[in-house]
Amino acid sequence: MKQLRLDGRWVVRQVGTARTWPARVPGDVLADLLRAKAIPDPFYRENENELHWIGQSDWVYERSFQVPAALLREDRVLLQCDGLDTFAAVSLNGRPVAQTDNMHRRYEWEVKKFLHPGRNRIRVVFASVNDYTRRRFLKDRIYSSVTGTLAGTHPSFVRKMACNFGWDWGPSLVSMGIWRGIRLVGFSTARLRDVRLLQTHTKNQVQLDVKLECETTAPAALRVRTTVLRRGHVVAEAAAACRRNRGRLTLIIRNPELWWPNGMGNQPLYEVRVELLTANGAVLDTQTKRIGLRTLRLDRHPDRWGESFQFVVNGVPFFAKGANWIPVDAVMGRRSPARYRALLQDAAAAHMNMLRVWGGGIFEDDCFYDYCDELGICVWQDFLFACMAYPSWDQAFLKNVEAEARDNVRRLRHHACLALWCGNNEMEQQAVGKVYRQFRTMTWPEYRRLFDQLLPRVVREEDGVVAYWPSSPHSPQGDRADYNNPKCGDAHLWDVWHGKKPFEWYRTCQHRFNSEFGFQSFPEPHTVFGYTLPADRNVTTAVMEHHQRSGIGNTTIMQYLLDWFRLPTSFEMTLWTSQILQGMAIKYAVEHWRRNMPRGMGTLYWQLNDVWPVASWSSLDYHGRWKALHYMARHFYAPVLLSGLEDANHKTVELHVTNDTARTVTGTIRWQLTDLTGKTVRAGTVPARARPRANTRITTLDLHREFDPRHRLLWIALTVNGKTVSRNLVHLARPKHLELARPRIRTAVRPVGNNQFEIRLRTDRPALWVWVGLQNCACRATDNFFHLQPRRTHTIRITPERELSVAAVRAGLTVGSLRDTY
Incomplete structure (x- = not known):
């Protein structure tokens, strides 16, 4: 097999104009115009509003390339495009090849007849999606929580990243371009069409079944050889004949090194090399996949609270700790492996073991899943549907979605990190069976056609191992419209923030798995100064409100801030206090739900990262700078957590140790009740013995004699083998009521x-x-x-x-x- 990569230098121009700019592929038109300094920074002040014309225009990408004669001597020559965003017309040497309409699909076409040896030219014309989505909206008027840059443009009708049209944390910067790799591939006789790996685990060994499909250009005797390597050493090898363009092999890996999520063990990875051979042993094609040996399943069984929702790895249930993931950047051409790795390393550093890839973004780049494999971060993968109705009554739409789903399930199914396929984000909550005066939503039969039938069928046929879950949130028992049923399924809990409930409300929640909840903060001053002028630096200015996409955002931050803290004296201190507030909110929630295990077995807060510099729910801002929440997450997601639960009515504090490790934790809790000068009022030590993978209430401190909430602080620390493994502070009054002296x-x-x-x-x-x-x-x-x-x-x-x-x-x-x- 021969390959000619077409990534790299291209030129781009607006249709109807002559001027060109240098372009990079993979990339997008926004990144190319920014690199050429043809447009201002869309993230600075309100520049975004001046750039909507880009998404309303059509654009042309072109380049020349040399085709060696040897490539054209192959039986077949294919043009493979891993990502075209979105309405694209592809031509070679002035002759039309194909048209596309799905950002999330991988396309390939036979193009040998369009090519000749020597210099060739490729052209890709991208049409704006806005006119199409506007026409469809005027026809169908279906519900969408997002409108695009022009009135009536909706992402429901086009298979394109939904948040490209804007979201309540992101800008509306509709773009287009060749956003993933593009290449020519030539082959003769045969090639590997699909390779599927299935594991069967028994004591001290793993059986690896390799199933493959090949494509031939002529009848031929073919063989397949599979080699499994660990650190470059062969641990298993097998070969077999292919029959009717299919092959199957079974290999035994003895004494396997198992893959574990972050904090539970190591992440050993094996290389599986599959080679397609001629009868005399010549290699025609090779595919290599990196796998982890593990079982990872969603466990749902009846229990005394209803039905469990927990993930089980290698037979061990574990508490999922993590966040929701959105795309790396609003400008797709700025994605890079280095940025992916940095964000994921920061997630792992905060003891996260799971991320939910949210359904309004993209099926992420291969490197994202590779890094999650390496770091032990399990991936809950949404299919790309979110917060709106979709035209499932349109057979062409369903056919397009099915091809998209098959492409991506096949691409991702071998990854050790993959924990769940989920049909959509919040559609059962807001887009099905609802009555809106101006818009139609999906009926339940229309919804089931896509999310109960088509997608689970694709997962079953193309994966067959990883569980499918129809929506997040979803209640599998009782009334499906009761989407946050505390007895079963997963929940999105927004009573804090959208519902304006106090942080203490979290402690009333007994849900089985909390896959969304969150609270906003502003970025730090260094980040805010990067998109503002000095005159903009007040949370009520137009620029600061422009960099806040939640309609209730800045007002809600300030309302909660004044509930908990005294009014800050400066703009910078307002930014910092908002971050403390955010961290406190999520700490209240996570500590409660970790104390509540095994009834609840997961917390994924909204959200890990940002697509631009903005006030949002993230714990890592656009530049990757840690907010207070992320620093606090390193403590409240730690494998061993000491927490205190105060009861003002009874003047007590319960001391809990939550232990995610596989071993009993034995140590000593030291507690110290002080006044606000630091003077000890009362202190003591308590022996602590915490069961593995469980929460243990160690003791209850009776403080009724010393209980003076506005003048007391309770400092607690857990020491194991002479080392402090967890510290915490219990304040008995809201911080604004503490009469703190200024420390030196x-x-x-x-x-x-x-x-x-x-x-x-x-x-x-x-x-x-x-x-x-x-x-x-x-x-x-x-x-x-x-x-x-x-x-x-x-x-x-x-x-x-x-x-x-x-x-x-x-x-x-x-x-x-x-x-x-x-």
């Missing part, structure tokens, strides 16, 4: 190499939510937004985003705490 925090800085600096901090009185930063440079810390107790040194490391001297770090170091915000 002393710091000592020393370089430790690789642009890292150790910071040692001490305080003379309690300092709550202490954060460390730099004046003129953002930085990453090993810990931040921590509580500093008098007479205890806390040591962290920071890494500036650019190279700095120790003198510059000392001069620019900033230390803040809650008391500094007002």
